[in-house]
Amino acid sequence: MLGGLVTPSAGTVEIDGARVLGAAPANVGYVFQKDTVFPWRTVARNIALGLEYRGVTGGEQARRVREAIALAGLDGFEDAFPATLSGGMRQRVALMRTLVVDPQILLMDEPFGALDTHTKINLHAELLDLWGARRQTVVFVSHDLSEAITLADRVVVMTRRPGRIKMVHHVKLPRPRDVIKLRETDEYAREYSRVWHVLGEEFAERGA
């Protein structure tokens, strides 16, 4: 709904007072759960896509792409085709491709869902760094509670079908966060168990 892919059955969605109509509002970046890197474009040309669409060309485009590649630690892979990259690297390309055009709001729909834990945690750290520099609004959909608590200021728990908001939990962990050490702290454990308790009710009610 936020991305305009689905129209709400009632009510409206507004971003900074502007109603979301149709797909893909400007200033909203979307990182899909699925790998949506264009396989026929190299890493650099994938990251350049958004700039190309917006008419940013030549030196300016090259500079911003170079920056993004450096930021994502993809140096040396500029001219590689996605088929030669790992899933984690491809998702990093997708993330940088979205960030390079500087969206105000970043929607992420289980972007790391298909990755192994190790890669996932590295990407969490990177995402927190990137976010620390730009501070855009991020709406992050996840099925992984530790991921949610590690990254978020607010965790919104949704019920099962129909998806309604069950709980809004403010995560009171200080920033900047260290994704590894954070998980060893008591505060983290407390936040985790509080949300887990509510999530557990949801399982119990509808499961069985």
Added chain:
Amino acid sequence: MSGRRSVLVWRLVILVTILAAWEWLTGVKAISRTPGLYWIDPFFISRPSAIAARFVFLASDQVRLSIWQMALSTVQSTLWGFLAGVSSGFVAGLVLGRHDRLARIFEPYIVAFNSLPRIALVPLITMVFGFGILAKVVLAWTIVFFIVFFNTFQGARSVDADLIHSARFLGAGERQIMRTVIIPSALAWTFAALTPSISFALIGVVVGEFLGGESGGGLGYLIIQSLGTLNAADMMVALVALGVIGIVMALGIKHVERRLLRWRPEYREHA
């Protein structure tokens, strides 16, 4: 490396064996001294030595239309028909692939025309376009168009919707989506149609030349002429030439395909 060489050696061995057997079996009499009774009668399939001799003769300037001119005519008709068919088939496939309504309207006509055996069209096309090269080009075009059309159509339909969405989120307009998502994605399907297309273009051209008569020339004309004079050697020259043309054109297409689809994993190691 040695594996590759041994494959080559074996290929060569097979070729030499077949040629030697052919030459020998068409030269040995089945019943001694009875004229005309060979193990295999060279009247029907000629002999490698006779074919080579005819080739030298047909390649010389002692004939009105040399084998080179005929081959050139066939290649030209094939390539023009191929290019016309591929470009029109690609555009039509993209347009109908992205417009459901149009596709539904045109479907019965396309299916009907495609199920028509193209050979049945040869007399009509000859009547309309004459005995020159144009009739052959048109015939090849009617065949190639459909092969490329159906593949591109399928390709344009099966473009991953999430790729289109993600392009839209990156700020793409409809034209940019066409250029950066739909065309590259459909191209992979189109390319799969190119190798069969060139073979079928060649078939169309040769069939056209059977009927097309002398003014267009071409290897198909040489074949029909040889039938008229019961000259198996000339026919074999034309067939070998067609085989070589077919292989060279198919290899050329593979080469282009490999360059343009180098992003696909199956082409990677050869890049």
